[in-house]
Amino acid sequence: MLAMIFCAFFSWTMVILSILSVWLTLKKGANHLKQLHEIPCHNCEFFTNDYRLKCTVNPVEACSEQAIGCREFEPKTCNCNASQKGRRKLG
Numbered sequence: 001m002l003a004m005i006f007c008a009f010f011s012w013t014m015v016i017l018s019i020l021s022v023w024l025t026l027k028k029g030a031n032h033l034k035q036l037h038e039i040p041c042h043n044c045e046f047f048t049n050d051y052r053l054k055c056t057v058n059p060v061e062a063c064s065e066q067a068i069g070c071r072e073f074e075p076k077t078c079n080c081n082a083s084q085k086g087r088r089k090l091g
């Protein structure tokens, strides 16, 4: 009888710890995703939309967590490079 109680207690402990682990992982992932959405580069005038040179001002920090709060951030206009995707020069 004592062994049965111990096994039940151990099993429920494992289930609860597993659920807690999944919940903590999801919470950590959600926080990281929220932080990544704070990266302003996709709305910046200096973002080139080219993987070879992502930013003409801060190429190392561009599109990374270091770009959060970037002092050179300039709101994108319709004439910037990032808006030129798919357009080709004539001639």
Ligand code: SF4
Pocket (backbone or CB within 6 Å): 040, 041, 042, 044, 045, 046, 047, 054, 055, 056, 057, 058, 059, 061, 062, 063, 067, 070, 071, 072, 073, 074
């Ligand atoms: S200037 Fe700053 S915010 Fe703009 S693209 Fe470069 S790193 Fe990102």
